[in-house]
Amino acid sequence: MPRGDGRLNHDLLPGEKGPQDACGVFGIWAPDEEVAKLTYFGLYALQHRGQESAGIATSMGDKILVFKDMGLVSQVFDEGALEALQGHIAVGHARYSTTGASTWANAQPTLGPTKHGTVALGHNGNLTNTHRLLELVGERLGAERRAEMEARGASDTILLTALLGWDRYDTVTETAIELLPHIEGAFSLVFMDEDTLYAARDPQGVRPLVLGEMPSGGYVVASETPALDIVGARLVREVEPGEFLTIDASGVRSQRFATADPKGCVFEYVYLARPDTTIGGRSVHAARVEMGRALAREHPVEADMVMPTPESGTPAAVGYAQQSGIPFGQGLTKNAYVGRTFIQPSQTLRQLGIRLKLNPLREQIAGKRLVVVDDSIVRGNTQRAIVAMLREAGAAEVHVRISSPPVQWPCFYGIDFATREELAAVGHSVEEIRDQLGADSLGYISAEGMIAATEQSRERLCTACFTGEYPIAPPINARHLLAIQPVEVA
Numbered sequence: 284m285p286r287g288d289g290r291l292n293h294d295l296l297p298g299e300k301g302p303q304d305a306c307g308v309f310g311i312w313a314p315d316e317e318v319a320k321l322t323y324f325g326l327y328a329l330q331h332r333g334q335e336s337a338g339i340a341t342s343m344g345d346k347i348l349v350f351k352d353m354g355l356v357s358q359v360f361d362e363g364a365l366e367a368l369q370g371h372i373a374v375g376h377a378r379y380s381t382t383g384a385s386t387w388a389n390a391q392p393t394l395g396p397t398k399h400g401t402v403a404l405g406h407n408g409n410l411t412n413t414h415r416l417l418e419l420v421g422e423r424l425g426a427e428r429r430a431e432m433e434a435r436g437a438s439d440t441i442l443l444t445a446l447l448g449w450d451r452y453d454t455v456t457e458t459a460i461e462l463l464p465h466i467e468g469a470f471s472l473v474f475m476d477e478d479t480l481y482a483a484r485d486p487q488g489v490r491p492l493v494l495g496e497m498p499s500g501g502y503v504v505a506s507e508t509p510a511l512d513i514v515g516a517r518l519v520r521e522v523e524p525g526e527f528l529t530i531d532a533s534g535v536r537s538q539r540f541a542t543a544d545p546k547g548c549v550f551e552y553v554y555l556a557r558p559d560t561t562i563g564g565r566s567v568h569a570a571r572v573e574m575g576r577a578l579a580r581e582h583p584v585e586a587d588m589v590m591p592t593p594e595s596g597t598p599a600a601v602g603y604a605q606q607s608g609i610p611f612g613q614g615l616t617k618n619a620y621v622g623r624t625f626i627q628p629s630q631t632l633r634q635l636g637i638r639l640k641l642n643p644l645r646e647q648i649a650g651k652r653l654v655v656v657d658d659s660i661v662r663g664n665t666q667r668a669i670v671a672m673l674r675e676a677g678a679a680e681v682h683v684r685i686s687s688p689p690v691q692w693p694c695f696y697g698i699d700f701a702t703r704e705e706l707a708a709v710g711h712s713v714e715e716i717r718d719q720l721g722a723d724s725l726g727y728i729s730a731e732g733m734i735a736a737t738e739q740s741r742e743r744l745c746t747a748c749f750t751g752e753y754p755i756a757p758p759i760n761a762r763h764l765l766a767i768q769p770v771e772v773a
Contacts, residue, residue, distance in 0.1 A: 306391070306697070307332035308405040308492075309375040309510055310473035312480040312530045313501025319368035322375035325503070325510040326356045331557060332407070332506060333379035336390035340403035341370035342477045347401045351376075351390040374475045376405035379699070392474070395444035397455055400477045402447045407506055408469030408490045409697040410439040411758045417442065419465060423449045439468075447474070455481065456529055456538075463527060463540040468755055469548075469696035471522070473504050480504070480530040487546035487754055488524030489696045489745055491562050494535070495519055502530045507560040521563070546745040546754035550698060552737045553687045554658045558598055565738045568598050573736035574686040574728055575602025575656060582726025583607060584654060584682045588647070590614035592657040592669060599686035600656035607654075614648050614655070614673065615641045637668040649677030655722075659687045661700060663707035663719060670721045683722040688730050688749040689713075692765070695757045700748065703765075 307329030311318050322339050337359040338351025348368055352359045356377060376391035392403040410416065416439065421429035424445060432442060443466070452458045455476050469489035474481050482504040484492045495503040495516030503516040511518055522528060525541035548555070551562055558568035578599065589609045591600035594617070604611035618640055653673060660666055670681050689708030694700055703709050707716055717725035730749055734741050747753045757765065 306379055306405070306407040307377040307506045307510075308407045308471060308473040308504075309506070310373065310405070310475065310480050310482060310504040310530075311497075311501060311514070312372050313497050313499060313503075314371040314532075315499040316497060316501055317365075318370055318373035319365045321503075321514045322373040323356065323360055323365055324513050325505055326375045326377050328510040328513040328557075329377050329506050330356055332555070333377040336378045337376065338378075338390050338392050338405075339365075339368055339373055339375045340392040340394070340475065341368040341373045342403075342475060343370040344477055347394065347403050347475070347477060349392060349394055349403060351392070353390065372475050372478075372480050374403050374405050374473050374480070376473075391440055393440050393444040395448045397448045397458070397476060398450040398453060402444060402455060402474055402476050404440060404444045404447065404472065404474035406440040406443065407471040407492075407697065408485065409695060410443075410466060410470060411468035411695055411755055412466070413439050413442065414759065415465065415467075416446065420445055423451070443470075443472070444474075455479070456527075459483065459527060460538060460540055471506065478531060482522055482528040482530070483540070484522045484524055484526055486525040486541040486544050487745070488521075488543070489546060489548050489755075491547070491551060491556065491560070492522040493518060493520070494522055494528065502535055504528070504530075507556055507562075509557050509559050512559075518561070544754075545743040547739065547743060548696065548698075549733065549737060549739075549744045549746050550687070550694075550748060553733065554595060555698070563737070563739050563743075570736045570738070571598035571658075571686065572602035572605070574733055575599035575604075576606040577602075577732035577736055578656070578684050578686055578726065578728045579603040579606035581729055581732055582684055582724075584724060584726075585652065586654045586680070586682060587651040588612040588614065589654045589656060590647075592655060592666075593617045593641070596655075596657040596686070599658060599684075600654075603654060603656050603684060609654060612647055614644055614653060615669070616644055617641055637665060637672060641669070641672070643672055643676035645676045648673055650679055652680040652682070653678050654682045654684055656684045656686065658685070659690055660685055660707050660716070661690060662705050663716065666722075667720050674721070680723045681721075682724045683717070683720060683726070685725075685727045687733055688727050689716075690748050692748050692751045693761075694748050695753070695761060696745065696747075696755065698748070 309325035319341050336353045337356045340349040350364050374392045392405045470485045471490045471492040472483045495511035497516050524543040524545050527538045527540050529536045552570045556567045560567045589604040589611050591597040673681050691708050745754050
């Protein structure tokens, strides 16, 4: 699935599935701005977080309009659609489905009735107690509504939208403050009614969420800081874990619905976030370069050139080259126009595999000892194809270096990895993985080196996909996925 920042899911083999991103959310309250167009550009900056569907909801104060469809932001919206979305508030969403089918019905923002109007909601993350939310739907909205939700296979976002319509309270704020403590898992929410923009972040702050201010005095909430940059907003601060924001003509008001227990996703630093994002005060690009330096210290090798797997491995490859003193070079050229395709490759093209996206620069490679840097190994098929391609192009040696530890555990908080049975590192030693890749050597960064590069304390990060230490209990119906025991791959 194509990534909107130019990275195409680790530049995977055709049909190969990599770690799919969480979604991207964007919200704006700005009476003096064209909010739909600003939301479009904000979502464009967040396209890497989800490419299955995109949507925008706006309000002029009396009703909410929504336009959404399957596809990339640039495919879903045109000038006419954006002109029709008038108002002073907007919520936008770019979706990758981690729960709920990849269908139009599950595209966001989702709409639902409230006591005095309508709510439109966008969600980034993944909830772990959907069964309890279904029970709440039954208790608060009736057994018939719950049965309808179960029959639809409703996503966690649709359940939240329905629960925000509970008519016990007079305002959405009151309903949200009562509901939020019942929600478990990862959630960065941006939602609106006819007059007000709202935002909330789970007590662990697993997924990023930031608040910005427009020059005109309006406010923006978004998954990552580049979405603020693209619309000209100034970063105010991150939305705190366990915090609920209300934004309207009176400004920004903050309430706590839970005590903060920060456990930000470390994979945001490794791969998910754009390199020009800042998380926890740390530049993601700088963190990735430092991961490369740590990788060079931990796994040195004599070589002639350090090269990335473009584009995701580039910052770490730069760091590896800086630390090792080995020259940095480009050994692969990338077709920037390979994206989503519904044309199945022929057997001949399948055999060519990765060349649909990457091709070697033979004059750069021939006769050289190469260090190939990538951010992670999931199944290993793509890295195996790259090693074979480099050898065919004349590489004397191929040494693979990975700027994250082995991925050994599933994520329940908004990243869709392969199943444990498919993960290359599960049940295999580093030497066995090296042999499968066909590389001369293989080195993964240590968890300590990766964490140090983020400049966050271990206690403030979620490292579950690497360590199996889950800060939020996994869903009851998914715990069988943890049955396979990992092997030591230090």
